[in-house]
Amino acid sequence: MATRQTGTLARFMMAPSVILLLIWMVVPLAMTLWFSFQDYNLLNPAQTGFAGLFNYRFFYSDPAFFQSIWNTLVIVVGVLLITVVGGIGLALLIDQPIFGQGIVRILVISPFFVMPPVAALVWKNMIMHPQYGVLADMARALGLNPIDWFGQHPLLSIVIIVAWQWLPFATLILLTSLQSLDGEQKEAAEMDGAGFVSRFIYLTLPHMARAITVVILIQTIFLLSIYAEILVTTNGGPGYASTNLPFLIYRTALLGYDVGGASAGGIIAVVLANIVALFLMRAVGKNLDK
């Protein structure tokens, strides 16, 4: 039991690391904030000074701004839906005792280890390309017109690619949670005459709830900043159809080495990400407290 003295001592001993972490976080944030109010372009050293809210106004008045927020949300929600539902399905399947289980599991997990630009290039040139992609070949074999994925459904294509990358992660986490489900509980439910569906709804799903929450939280953090896949495949086009917030920041500010504008965009992105996180925590975070 900690006495008051040891408590104070512990706080004192922890202080250096806490202060260090605080500096680690506060200094870059403060600098970003400071730069976001400055007229500061690396390529234009003559033009500097206080810009007020100009950088922010310029960023949110971009014609692509609201669409890019919408696109960001579509990517996050779309990929989450596919990976969570698909992940549960896959986890249930590979949890079954089958021949070659180890190899099957490794195969299922492997997309996660492919670097995003590489995965995007493979999808773009070998799978979805309307001239020599596998999907185009299949469409032609069926007598259909091949689909121009990135021209006609750019956002859907990106959701598919990203979902393919993240499905293994969801599967992996959900599989481990499935494996921790007590076999005796399953047997008991079976003996009581519960069918597969009711066993899944009343036993498996509640057991996996925490794991699902973790999957959703971790994935959201990464999905908000999807960028490489867009750069490699569509470059945010056609039009603004596949421009999300990180890509918009890259295009308006980073491509032009506009430190002020990029910082303003970054701050806006931080605010939006926090709003999303707040809702997310409210909606699903409660699961973690159980």
Add this chain to the structure above:
Amino acid sequence: MKLRTLILGLCSASAFAFAAHAEAITIATVNNGDMIRMQKLTDDFTSKNPDIQLNWVTLEENVLRERVTTDIATKGGQYDVVTIGNYEVPIWAKQSWLLALDNLGSDYDVDDLLPAIRGGLSVDGKLYAAPFYGESAMVMYRTDLFEKAGLKMPDKPTWEFIGDAARKITDRSAGINGICLRGKAGWGENMAFLTAMDNSFGGRWFDEKWQPQFDQPEWKDTLDFYVKLMKDAGPEGASSNGFNENLTLFQQGKCGMWIDATVAASFVSDPKNSTVADKVGFAIFPNKEGVDNHGNWLWSWNLAIPASTKKAEAAEKFVSWATSKGYTELVASKEGWASAPPGTRTSLYNNEDYKKAAPFAGPTLAAMDAADITKPSVKPVPYTGGQFVAIPEFQGLGTTVGQLFSAALAGQSSVDDALAAAQAASVREMTRARYIK
């Protein structure tokens, strides 16, 4: 034990300090074939200059641009020699970020550099970067398909001819598209092509007062022509095709024509990678009937010395070596003339051995000679640059406009809407950057 380790450590430290007496210069370069070859051949340089050590930082194009720009703009001084495009050279030279190259040596022969290339690397008559290799753009076409359709490519094709020919050759059931052009959004992708095309239609990006010109008839003609042509004779999914995608399509025999960088000529006529290697013809970049302008596409990779370096003398020695006639001969003797870095020196194109080894030498030189990036349009302009506008804002602005135009190509917006949006975006950006007062 401890003492011995310490002494050993001290010894190696002092050995290191001694070795450092040889001046070490750091060179940032791009990871394409020609530059990798240069790194392999540097023994020739270090044996002639034993007091200079070379450290290499080799990066992918976009990463290189980012690192080098950040370093030079913040006066970091990490690099003594940088590899940059002719887009950056005039911008950086005007900021006094680069050293003028005045001491390249007596046998360097500056006058041998192709005038178009040299013009793009000079500010107020002073050379600020030495070209390593250069390229322009031209038409590459399939001679067999042209013969089959009863067509003959003129020496100087017009866009009207290109349009008709492309539609005639197109045979979608056989997987042959009349023409492949860039469509992927980006300032160095579709906008490089479309800017050059607009030049050859008599248009320009900005007028003398930096007013964007997307509301003018030339841009409308350009984009209309491009979108209709690609619809009738282009490949599926053209809006995500860049240089590499089109290269693959052409090599696989799926394009009747391809208008792109001259450097592609050596790839499409290489039997190892191309199925159509012996059936490729070349012609100069097209123009619109009555407009004396062939696009003015000109790109070069160059070696330059940042003003922040403390080893300017050694750096300049290296730059001179890597871009000299002697280097070209060195490459030729080791790897054959076809591998010599193209597009920088007149003497290379007068060399019979090179002409024999590279059948595309003639058309390439013609394309380079036709380009003048100091006067990109037939109308007066306040900027330099052929397939780009040499202002810092162009990377961002060009990409935005490229996105809008790729939407027009994909059929997701009309040509008029795309042009109106491009005009609005450009006015916005140019006002912010205070070009428009």
